[in-house]
Amino acid sequence: MEETMTASAPGTRVEYDMDIVKMFFTATVVWALVGMLVGVIIALQLAWWPANLGLPWTTFGRLRPLHTNAVVFAFAGNVCFTGIYHSMQRLLKTRMFNDTLSRIHFWGWQSIIVSAAITLPLGLTQSKEYAELIWPIDVAITLIWVVFAINFFGTIARRNVEHLYVSIWFYMSFVLTIAVLHIVNSLAIPATMLRSYPIYSGLTDALVQWWYGHNAVGFFLTTPFLGLMYYYLPKAAERPVYSYRLSIIHFWALVFLYIWAGPHHLLYSALPDWAQTVGMVFSIVLLAPSWGGMLNGLLTLKGSWDRVRTDPILKFMVVAVSFYGMSTFEGPMMSIRAVNALAHYTNWVIGHVHSGALGWVGMMSFGMMYWMVPQIWGRQLKYPAWASHHFWLATIGIVIYTVSMWAAGLMEGLQWRALNDAGQLASPIFLDITNRLDPFLWLRLIGGTMYLVGAIMMAINFWVTIRGSGEPTATDAVAVGAD
């Protein structure tokens, strides 16, 4: 059916839906600040326990899921939707399939986030990481995702361009895989309106959860962001993508291989050895397609490197892609049994996650957003220098964060296992080791705070830019002709 170009005859004016892009954009900025602020609060709680405030709703155990849900599903989720709604209309030269569906998607997703922000501090949780939300919210997520999928595939079906650009492939993997992961991992029997128990038990439940959890990283925080990279990096650099063939190879390899890697979260558990080994092997192989994506991004800048020195947007994107390369190297290394024996359960994992989340997801999002503001609001950035300050605050903040977590993780891992000459534990009291983490936890707080301050500067910059005086210049909200 999609072979016939359904939508518009040549010469028709296609008017893009820019309002929905602006809505998702605004939500992105708001949730970025909320999610990162909660992150800074829980970082403080880990360094200084009285910051738990002695109230049930403000303890680390309840706020940590709020932080992860807010940054993953609220911030990163809204980034994906902003970029997808913006770029796919242009790539397919058509308006979104249905404006009402777009709005149901927007308000539905924001309502899910608000209900998460209410239920998690109340202690209402399923306790599976990144899938904590109680079953009625899980049902709502499924429904809203179906709305998004209909809107997404409907837009593809009425496109005015024959071929699907590589960004669309990655977006499609996001839409399809998240649906599969969410439904399979959330299967549970309700006990009350607020509580349910999974149909899986024990290590099988753990395996399903980490198949979900690892691929949530893969298909919520990686593939859609690669799709964004393939659209916004060439746009910002004003260069075509380096290699079409490489994009094909690394796309298929990535979506096929990623799904196998989940068991590396369960190394040295009593999960059958073969499953652990398969998880480890595929995690290591995953390095190749990951770096294929990184190289395709970086080599796209060939010939534009002089601009990277001056253009904050390109700086954000280059650092994002570099952190993508770094954390997709670190991940496979940590999946090697011997390394995992040391790293598992330590702060090293926290550092790894944040080099991906702050470095890759965050920086790519900021680059995209700085590029997008003049495009969709028709106004030049009010304080261009602030974008540069933001870049440096964020970059230095990430480095402080990850280096302090590496140091803390290595220290913990080594001291947990250290034996004395008599073959007994060198630090038999666990708490002694935890207490030695103090300086690193404070350093991490500083790094995270710098990152948050940068994001606040960005939000202020956007606010004054968008509310600026004078008429905005024309945007490309209308595509004339559909050739």
Next chain:
Amino acid sequence: MTNENQDPSEQTKVHWHRRMFEGRATVFAIAMTIAISIGGIVEIVPMFTANSLSWERADHITPYSPLEVAGRDIYMREGCYLCHSQMVRPMRAEILRYGEWTRAAEYQYDRPFLLGSRRLGPDLQREGGKYPDAWHYEHMRDPRSTSPGSVMPPYSWMHEDKIDPSDVGASIRALAKVGTPYVGTDDASVASSLQAQGNTIVQSLAASGITAEWDDEIIALIAYLQRLGVEGRAYLESQGGQQ
């Protein structure tokens, strides 16, 4: 929109990928769904096949009692698993620190699993019986009273808030529905089981001069913590295992 046509070769010959997938969204979506399904099917389905089921089943592990289920729900509510793991790995240092490494069957009634992903505090999989009930009571009220230098926040509300027996009954019935072998899932049986087990802990606390009631949340949490890893350890010791 120049970046869509970057491949010079396609002007002469259309790339196979372009021909096969990029103009045909349905074919593309189906191929992608197959690609993302294989890994999960290969890894997860064998866990459910007939001769694999035994790998995480053993008769010496009994289901959580209603009071322990209530305690486990409190453990989840407070996010204890975010700082405490429940998985002793088969390594010398871990066995020295925590006890015998964790076997698959010990998790067989865990819905959901609570292996955790971080150890800010020690592993709790073999926590049962390590400390007296009174220690846990005080530890949750003021962690630094039992563990100087602890970074754990106090959970003093557990000492005042009550469990709701009918709510626990709903949990037991849901767990029974997914296959946990419970006898007596009606509210009356659950309530009497809760009260009986709760009172044993109340009495042990009374011996330490602590006054508590059987339906205090802290009692349920203590019941849960005190059974962690106990049956598995007893079994391994009876088999002449190390430790």
